[in-house]
Every structure is written in structure tokens, then in C-alpha cells.
Amino acid sequence: MSVRRSRFVDPFQPAEVRRLVRQFGSPLLILDCERVRVQYRKLRAALGRVDLHYALKPMPHAAVVQTVLAEGGFLDLATTGEVQLVRRLGVDPARCIHTHPIKRPQDIRNALEFGVRTFVADNPDEVRKFEQFSDRAELLLRVSFRSPGAVCDLSRKFGCDPEDVLELARLAAELGITVRGLSFHVGSQAGDSAKHVEALDACAQLMAAGRRRKLGVLDTLDIGGGFPIDYTQPVQDIERFCEPLRSALEALPKRVRVIAEPGRFIVGPAALGVASVMGRARREGHWWYYLDDGLYGSYSGQLFDHARYPVEPLKDSEERLPSVLAGPTCDSIDVIAENLMLPKLEAGDLIVGRAMGAYTWASATEFNFFPKATVVAVNLTPGDSGMVMPFPL
Ligand SMILES: *Cc1c(COP(=O)(O)O)cnc(C)c1O
Numbered sequence: 146m147s148v149r150r151s152r153f154v155d156p157f158q159p160a161e162v163r164r165l166v167r168q169f170g171s172p173l174l175i176l177d178c179e180r181v182r183v184q185y186r187k188l189r190a191a192l193g194r195v196d197l198h199y200a201l202k203p204m205p206h207a208a209v210v211q212t213v214l215a216e217g218g219f220l221d222l223a224t225t226g227e228v229q230l231v232r233r234l235g236v237d238p239a240r241c242i243h244t245h246p247i248k249r250p251q252d253i254r255n256a257l258e259f260g261v262r263t264f265v266a267d268n269p270d271e272v273r274k275f276e277q278f279s280d281r282a283e284l285l286l287r288v289s290f291r292s293p294g295a296v297c298d299l300s301r302k303f304g305c306d307p308e309d310v311l312e313l314a315r316l317a318a319e320l321g322i323t324v325r326g327l328s329f330h331v332g333s334q335a336g337d338s339a340k341h342v343e344a345l346d347a348c349a350q351l352m353a354a355g356r357r358r359k360l361g362v363l364d365t366l367d368i369g370g371g372f373p374i375d376y377t378q379p380v381q382d383i384e385r386f387c388e389p390l391r392s393a394l395e396a397l398p399k400r401v402r403v404i405a406e407p408g409r410f411i412v413g414p415a416a417l418g419v420a421s422v423m424g425r426a427r428r429e430g431h432w433w434y435y436l437d438d439g440l441y442g443s444y445s446g447q448l449f450d451h452a453r454y455p456v457e458p459l460k461d462s463e464e465r466l467p468s469v470l471a472g473p474t475c476d477s478i479d480v481i482a483e484n485l486m487l488p489k490l491e492a493g494d495l496i497v498g499r500a501m502g503a504y505t506w507a508s509a510t511e512f513n514f515f516p517k518a519t520v521v522a523v524n525l526t527p528g529d530s531g532m533v534m535p536f537p538l
Pocket residue numbers: 200202203221244245330332333334369370371372406407408409410
């Protein structure tokens with residue numbers, strides 16, 4: 146063990162960051178698979194009996210997929226593009242579910258052809274799309290529990306009202322479609338687990354009622370994602386967050402398989418964004434530093450995901466001056482952070498952003514022809530820093 150451990154190099158250490166930028170250029174997203182493993186294991190331990198299906202959406206990268214699978218995990222796909230990615234990687238479809246509540250028939254066919262069996266529906270029209278596939282597909286019905294407390298409330302756009310679930314299950318039964326269970330997603334970056342617990346209890350009751358009325362197998366409960374991570378604002382640690390959930394899970398019948406669809410928690414802390422100063426100007430008493438990554442790039446999560454990443458220069462000095470970090474595009478909204486106290490920087494100096502694995506690169510654009518950051522995955526094999534791979538797709 147100690148021999149393998151000695152090969153592990155923390156890729157977020159300044160010397161290593163500089164080395165990777167020399168090798169792969171800037172902007173860079175350093176994706177540390179060792180941190181993916183740590184996050185996966187932490188959530189597994191905190192949730193107990195729950196199988197984790199990593200949701201690809203926040204960081205659809207081969208290295209994350211392979212790391213999660215090597216840990217014994219599962220995957221949550223939502224689009225034909227994600228199906229194609231895992232298919233190229235030779236993933237066993239039995240480890241995948243498809244959870245987009247609204248799909249074109251071709252999306253369903255693509256997933257079925259790959260070998261996925263479990264899908265999600267939340268309304269009668271969507272359930273009817275599965276009538277012709279009833280021999281090959283089974284459904285989780287997505288239930289909506291509004292969550293104004295979450296940073297991103299996902300139950301506004303998707304999910305059926307709890308009082309309509311059994312009616313939907315009855316429709317599926319009439320059409321000969323197997324209802325495997327229920328699912329929910331209370332929202333991303335939840336402040337605490339109260340909403341998860343409420344939804345879990347309500348679903349447990351609905352599933353029991355559905356089983357009594359023979360409306361489906363109803364032996365699977367999918368508790369979604371939403372598990373929070375630290376950004377500039379710290380959150381409850383995951384043990385504490387999951388504690389109330391664990392007690393609620395223990396009350397479920399043993400034959401119910403519980404799964405979750407974590408995205409952010411698995412990959413958020415596992416990537417470091419690295420940008421370079423392209424140039425600087427002094428404006429109204431502030432130093433403005435123009436970076437090669439910004440709001441249209443990896444920092445797009447500040448707009449779409451409402452996240453604030455902790456940013457800091459890689460070099461340090463005693464003297465600090467009022468500073469602004471701006472992105473590279475010609476748009477005036479492209480400003481990452483203002484009112485920072487930073488050392489005086491020069492062209493070529495590096496700025497790192499922490500917790501940049503989720504909803505960053507995934508939602509980046511190439512506006513103004515500034516290319517997206519190169520993703521470099523490191524520590525692909527446990528305890529081995531020897532392998533480094535730029536984004537392979
Ligand atoms: C986005 C999404 C997830 C992942 O949510 P996180 O809050 O990042 O854990 C899981 N399931 C579904 C259906 C999603 O849309």
C-alpha cells in the first residue's frame with residue numbers, strides 16, 4: 146500500500162499546476178480522479194444502503210465515468226449524447242438508467258438499443274410513449290416536491306404532483322408497462338436534507354399504496370441528487386447532511402432498492418480551474434486582470450448554476466491591491482470577481498478556481514472564439530499519478 150501511495154502527487158499543488166499548464170496550456174481544468182473517488186466513498190458511507198448513479202450532466206467526462214464504475218458505482222444518463230459517450234466507453238448498460246422525464250421517441254430508441262431498461266416519466270403523454278416498448282422498458286415515475294430552499298429548484302420544471310402519482314401508475318399498468326418505482330430530485334445544492342426526507346417519506350407511502358393496489362412492482366426508490374458542496378459559502382458536511390436521510394431510509398422495507406443520482410457532489414470538488422492573465426490595466430484605482438477563461442467559459446456556472454468559486458492567484462505576496470478578475474471576451478458582463486485584494490499580477494500569472502468540477506466546463510461556450518478549457522484528468526488509477534490524459538473525446 147505504502148509503495149502505491151508514495152506515487153500519489155496532489156495535482157492541485159502549485160508546482161504541479163504549473164507543470165500541467167506548461168504541458169497542456171491554459172485555460173486548463175485539472176480533474177483529479179482521486180478526489181472523485183474520495184467524494185464517491187464519502188457519499189456511499191454517509192448514505193448507507195444506497196446505490197449511487199453518477200449523473201453525467203455536471204461533468205460528462207470519460208475519466209469520471211470510469212472512476213465511478215471502478216468504484217462499483219452506476220450511471221444516470223439523460224440524453225442521447227450521454228448514451229453515446231458511455232456506449233463508446235463500453236459501459237455495461239445494466240449499470241445505467243435514463244432519467245430525463247421528457248424524451249423524443251428516438252431518444253428512447255437510442256437508449257434501448259444501447260441496452261438501458263429503466264426510464265423516467267412524469268405525465269400521461271410520456272407514459273404512453275412506452276406502450277410500444279413495454280416488453281423492454283420499465284418506468285420510474287418522477288414525483289415533484291417543490292424546494293424553494295435549493296439553489297436550483299428542479300421540481301418546478303419536472304415531476305408530477307404526489308396526489309396524481311397513483312393515477313399515472315394505473316395508466317401505466319393498463320398499458321402493460323412495468324412501474325419499477327418512484328423518483329424525485331428536490332433541487333441541486335440543497336441547504337439541508339429536510340426536503341429529501343419529506344420526499345422520501347411521501348414516496349415510501351405512495352409506493353406502499355401502489356403495491357397494495359397492484360399498480361406496479363414498486364420496489365425501487367430513486368432519491369435524486371442535490372447533495373451540496375462547499376463553494377465560497379461552506380455547507381453542512383455530508384455526514385451531517387445525510388444523517389436524517391439515513392434514519393428515514395432505515396424505515397423502508399428491506400426489499401426496496403434505493404438509488405441516488407448525485408452529480409455535483411461527486412465531481413464538484415474534484416476539479417481545479419486554471420486561467421492565465423492575458424493582460425492588465427489600472428482603472429479607477431483598481432487593477433483589472435483579463436484572464437483567458439471567464440463567464441462564457443468555465444465560470445459559466447456563476448451565471449447558470451449561481452455558484453461562486455473560491456478564486457486566488459497561484460503566487461502570493463504581502464502586498465495586496467484592490468483588483469478585478471475579468472474574462473477574455475469583449476462583453477462587459479464577463480467579470481468573474483470584483484473587490485478582491487490580490488498581489489500585483491503580470492501577464493502569464495496563473496489564477497486558480499476551486500470546486501470547479503460541476504456545471505462549469507459542461508456549460509461553457511466558445512463565445513468570441515475563446516476555446517473552452519482543456520480538461521486534463523489525473524490519478525486515473527488509485528494511488529498512481531503516472532497517468533495524465535487530456536480530454537479524449
Ligand atoms: C442534474 C440532475 C442530477 C444531478 O443533480 P446534482 O444536484 O448535481 O446532484 C441528478 N438527476 C437528474 C434527473 C438531474 O437532472
